[in-house]
Amino acid sequence: MTAQAMDGRLRRARARPELANALEDMILRPKNGEGCPRGSRQGELKTYMLESNGGFPSRLESDGMLCEVEDAGLDRVKIMRARRGKDSTEFFLDMEDERFLRLHTVARAEDADRIVDALVRDGRHMFDNVWFHPAMLKRLADKQGSSFRSSGAACSDRFLRSGEGRREDADSPSGGGLPAKKIRDSAGSGRHAGRAAARGGARSMRGSGTDPCGSARDGTRGAGYFAAKRGKSVQDHLRLVDACKVEYSRTIAYIESLRIGTSEIEGKMRVAGGPFNFVFPDSIEDLDLFIDRMFNSDMPFNLWGMKFAIDEGYFKIMAIDLHANRPIDFEITKDFMRVYLFKGGCGNTLLRILANLQLHYDANAMCRQITDSPSGNAPD
């Protein structure tokens, strides 16, 4: 880590105590949920990281939900209240980085999940989850000051035809997640077992594990969700979230530097960029189904596309990324997929594709330009 980067990090850490205090107050505030159902996680600090291409409006309505943003008396931090009928859920909206917003709450995970999901699904505001692909999750959980503790595994039937298999969608490091071993046991051994099970979440530890007041144990999920599972150090939780944000934004910047388009270099307009190459070590068995599920305009891929055959077993998809409303092209065979991200396109889309392919289709699917990117391997 360079001295400059260290200095930047220290400045950031010093700039956050007000937010940490406000969050501690939020945690300690008397809960109105004495009758909360067993298993709910009210009181636990959770942070959702969202990627935003259009800022956060002061008021937005979406699918029967009204969100209003008001001043929190803190620098670059607002309070967002989401109301649906009589229910109201409160978040601290951290706008220190306006592209990567962080929403902190102690509300029940089910309520908060529903609100964040509604924000992302409403395409008008150009929000997206951030997408930690499984290798990134492990690396983030291992970041300096943290130690990787365990991972949850996930598999799903998103790419199965109806009636084939059963749904085992477990995008959580706790509770719902099927351990990788169990998936391997049920799926048999060998290459296909690894293909079925992807890391959908990770747990990490910061601070001293013997001192609950000076440590935080965080659960991190692929779609940019951090939950302080044990321990009471809000600062440690915030530092982990900040460190993940820094690494994630570096990766996005690197991806966007490879976009295809024109740019002015040394006063001359030139073209630059190239495709991202995804490879599938285990060939795609049903290419029609694969393409149909990826480009059906639905979550999690959020892509619409027109499919054309270039050659036998070789397709071109002229797609639209519905998150950013930008064109994106694909060329797909059973063994590889080229992705053409054009200038103006959102780098987050590439991470959305990689993370969800690994989670829902094949844990061995790979895009080396992303996983081996300089930012991806950058020292902390």
Place this chain on the structure above:
Amino acid sequence: MGIGRQYKASTHTRLINMFVGLCAKTESWPHVLFDPGYRVELVERTINMQSGSKISPDVVAVSEDLSHAIVADCKSGNNVSAEQDERYGKLKPGDLAHYVAVRGPGGLKHAVCYVDSSANHDRLARHTRFPFITFGPNFVEGHGSFGQPQIDKKLSVPTVQEGMRVPDSFYPFAPDDEDDEVAPHVLRGLVLYVAERKGKARHPIADRGAHERILELVHPHAGAMSSRHRTRLVDRIKKMTNMLLSNEQDLRELVHGIGRGEEGTATMQDFSTACARLIKEHSHGNK
């Protein structure tokens, strides 16, 4: 989804993409020019020469490592015009300096070359002294000297690669491409344009500004091509937009629906269906 019809770009557009693919790290496509450092810098750009005449190569790729540029003209037919050949012969190293960065103490050297397919090569090669980069079904090879020993050596033997898959998306379409090649790009551009303007009172799709914007949205090289080439592309988009929207009421309603913020899954699926039908109607043999 489910359009599934054959997509064949024109041979000329395809050759541009094949050449550009050599300069990128492209899966299942040889990167013989990427490895020695060639990167595409100009596409469809007119170059004014000191001699007073102009050339319009399809692609210029520059290797900073070799201080060398390849000025490529893609040939889909059987002929090289003697007049064009003569103009390319007047290109001097200094002419390129205004368009690409001149690197290295000795300045930038260059080679003009034609890009063709093996089926046409013998006939084309009779008409010119310039070198060629020639694509076959599973190989790429060079003919003649590029004035750069490393490249001459690399291209003098065919690079054979089984399972070569033509990259098709660097350069989407050209002004002279057929309607069925341009239509999908324009349809997508229409959706992007109205989605970008949703919530605003009007969607002036008939305006020149709209066609300019659609070009920027669907053609990644629009910002750096010559004004003549750009004007021709805008004209092509205008013609196709007017044709699609004046003849197709359901498409017009879908486009306006998307403009009103109705681009949910169902709307986009309806749009897919409309696109599929239109593309089928506009494909070869149905015009």
